Amino acid sequence: MKMEKVPTVTAQERRVRAVKGKPVFYDSPRIKSAKALLVAHLKQHRPPKPYDSGVRLRVSWLFPKGRHKGGEYRITKPDTDNLQKMLKDCMTLCGF
Template identity: 40%
Template sequence: MDNKRELHIFLGFDKIPRTTAQQKKIAVIKGRPIVRDSEKLKLTKKLYRLKLDQYKPDSPFVGALELGVVYHFERPGNVKKNQVYKITRPDTDNLIKALKDCMAESGYFLDDAQVVVTHIKKVYAVGNVGIEIFLKEI
């Protein structure tokens, strides 16, 4: 019997935060560089955790994981209705880092190193703006 767990959630937003994990601040304290999250990134992570905590699993997913994320962005007026994919910034690599960090902090998994397969898409929302997340033990 296969007891692998799966999760499918949608985090609704008025507007998807565009602050990415690469937006860090560097300070030099006593001659040593210290890297920390910018204020914008701290707010983005707080918002992610607030949304993620609503769907938090009873226990963290274990073992190797597959993560699928679809960012449903609002469509600006200058983008044609038949354009499905968002091909402008922010890029997917930087978008997903903060989300994965927050998923680990919220107890979806113990360490983001468990995620061995990742699927990421940026599309223009047909309906609600938000982030669709699929998580599966493999």
């Protein structure tokens, strides 16, 4: 799946506010935008019917060249565990 822009935010960056003294979590506009981008691309590839068994998911996150050389592991934010979580949540939303 080729995407125009790699998300640079993760679901772990959700915001919180207090409503009647209780925490309420919500997505920032950046998270909403990243999720919308993932969902738009994933919908094009969703299966005819949801999977009913386990699947193997292999993902390579490719980021624009910067401080890292090609093929070098990225150890800074965004954390790939949290990127995977957002991807999997969007896949579930799309019916995988």
